[in-house]
Amino acid sequence: MTKAVYIHIPFCKKICSYCDFCKMYYHQEYVSNYLKALETEIDKRYQGEIVDTIYIGGGTPSVLSVLQLRELFRIIKKIKKSKNIEFSFEINFDSIDEEKLVLLKENGVNRLSFGLETLSPKGQRLLNRVNKKERIKKIISKAKELGFNNINIDLIYAFPGETKEDLKKDLDFIISLDIEHISTYSLIIEEHTILYIDGVENISEDLDAEMYEYIYNRLAKEGYIHYEISNFAKNGKESRHNLCYWNNEHYYGFGLSSASYIDNTRMLNTRSINKYLKGDYLVEKEELTKEEIKEYELILGLRKKTGISKEYFIKKYGSIKELLENGFLKEDSNRIFIPENKMYLSNEIIVKILKEDV
Amino acid sequence: MKKIRNFCIIAHIDHGKSTLADCILEETGALSKREMKNQILDDMDIERERGITIKLNAVTLNYKYNDQDYILNLIDTPGHVDFSYEVSRSLAACEGAVLVVDAAQGVEAQTLANLYLALDNGLDIIPVINKIDLPNADVEKVTKELENIGFKKEEIILTSAKKHTGIKELLEAIILRVKEPNTDISKPLQALIFDSVFDPYKGVITSVRIKNGILKVHDQIYMMNSKASYEVLDITVNTPKEEKRAELLAGEVGYVYASIKSIEDVSVGDTITLLNNKAPEPLAGYKEMKPMVYSGIYPTISSKFEDLREALGKLKLNDAALRYEPETSKALGFGFRCGFLGLLHMEIVIERIEREFGIDLIATSPSVNYEIELTSKKTMMIDSPYKMPDKSKIAKIKEPYVKCSVYTPSEYIGPIMELCQEKRGIFKNMDYLDEKRVCIVYEMPMAEILYDFFDRLKSYTKGYASFDYELIGNQESNLVKLDILLNGEVVDALSTIVHKDFAYNRGRSIVEKLRTIIPRQLFEVPIQASIGSKVIARENIKALRKNVLAKCYGGDITRKKKLLEKQKAGKKKMKQIGSIEVPSDTFIKILSTED
Structure with a gap:
């Protein structure tokens, strides 16, 4: 049963130097054509399930004009929502105002995810994202005033030139906003990004790891639960939509470049806007075997604080025992998980398990 | 009745032997130009890629000269120093040899080595100066060099394989100067x-x-x-x-x-x-070469041991110089101790097994064959550091020495002598071949040649020097076994035998190299070099701090899994030694001087 929907809005006013998501410059005409195509895709593929979560991401969904947003919500009305739906919307501080916030509220959005990334001036220059503290405060308090009580802020750290002092300032500020959810990402320099092309290099592995430790220790003190490698939430405010990915549950992905997982089949939409507008959506389709499903369960499950179920995996992989002995995994009565201080090694740990080739 | 000429082509590496062979094929009409693949005789992938001939190959050509039909059997030979054994095999099947010398480079180390082998076999030699089309060709100088080693000027044939000149003259010389095989058709086979x-x-x-x-x-x-x-x-x-x-x-x-x-x-x-008409006696074979270099060869995946045995058996079929016997290493499991003629031979065997049989291999540091005199007066030979008896039982260790001849332009004499000196070489002789080129002769331990001698010789002389060596016997040396410890455990496959005076430096350099080669692990790994129980060098590989996919959302999931699959494939190429994952080329890498 598919109970989650992701909708991709690939438009942006500015291109961030680290971004490797599918995006393009905002253009009036393209947007209206895109929304038409999106509607067609949903009409064709959506099977009428009642869904628990909707996530509108990008790109920058908030760059859409009020009119375009209205059009988007008209389309989304076609999707049946459960009573306690989590309905998230990604926002950039430079493309949001009170009018749009009101519109989101009226259309049932109940979770806002803001890209803040960093306030350090050199970081903002490097990432090509400029946000002013005052404006951020104003918008967050306006959102709260309108009744939004599930707000996330994204933070990027470990960018070249960043010091621990810079990170501490960013965290201080985000904590002062008193929001429910924080996602933190150490900067990945992906191929096909401006940073990669400019030959920017990562900071040292050691400093990066120290920053991560600082983050989770600090956020724990502030009452945030470290429920996934990169995600922190106040109790009960974990992102249900993202948990659906990590629990290896099914979801629809609509829009350019979005991924779906339906009927044990992983599918990927095209990244070509021209193909997409013509209705030529799919580029990849892979039906998973039972083994692969279990592998995904392991890979994704071990990202979470709660880990994976014990009975199935412990029998299957002998290496788990050794990792438990050495403290790279821990267990309680029915789960196995990576302890917080080893989460930064999760790939290494997962690969050790997968290497067994069962 | 057709007349037969059996001949081979011998030369220093890169002097154009294979292209000349191609020209002969073309001239005799064996292949049309269109059919010519470059260097048709080198039919192994590795041969064509490396531009050297490893395995011999025989081709039968029909040729008419002065209305007489001839069968010319061309037997190809390798040019590299490691393969003189193969050369001697080819020579045993021939009556004549074409000695090819590059018009720009002149007589080199293996020109002479191969020439002497051919003379030993009683072959008729036809000297050829090839590549006369090159802008820097110096036919006059090379002619003098050939005269110096005993040829007459009028014997020398000038060719350009590239421009196809001199090939007719060469075929004529083969017919007129190479003797007919001395055979008897009526005798038993x-x-x-x-x-x-x-x-x-x-x-x-x-x-x-x-x-x-x-x-x-x-x-x-x-x-x-x-x-x-x-x-x-x-x-x-x-x-x-x-x-x-x-x-x-x-x-x-x-x-x-x-x-x-x-x-x-x-x-x-x-x-x-x-079977039913046996000859009274076998033919005299030819000088069998003894391996000079030994190394442990192990499959990266232990279950491939039997496949490796089969692969070695098949390779040995046409590589009689290859020796192998099973051995066990605590670190690497089951494998084979293999004997090779030299480092290139070793490299090529490893590459052929990996490529032709699809088995990933680990090779341990090459070793020579040491002669150990025990306090009990017994002697034993060891071809591997593992087999070294306890220090207290050893009276003397002798190691093989070689006479090593380096041919070089005279401006590099200084650095070459310094290198040889550093390699425990004993200066023997220096000969001027002409005003600009010399032959420097040193005696030095064979083991020193195995450790970065080629690389350094090449870099010191910008590749202009050539080099050949022959075994001259064993001499006593002050040698010790140098052990390497990972995480406190001796890794037998990394042990080496070194001269005592070099042990500290060698230990230091191996330990430093290992620190850069071995990736960070889940825990800190100390690396130590020791002689007996005395630690002489130490480095630490710090524990891994980060290997994580920070963001992992919807669309990313398949891609992230692929990334993990890639990491998994990478790990599978690693060898697990105790709890440490070591890249399989570690053992070879610690020998190279490059950083």
């Missing part, structure tokens, strides 16, 4: 096996040179050394297209297929005769 290969469809194929008698299809043959007998199923010659023959006559060269099941039955150098 004697055929020398000078090569063999394993073909997955046909089984063992042997290359033979018929000395006396006739070999026919369906003959019952008998191998005089291995005492095995088989029926001949097929006879072919390589023209270089495969051509079937009903028989091979005395003097001819060809390929024999029989239903040979056991590869051990065929050994290169053996003589084939007929």
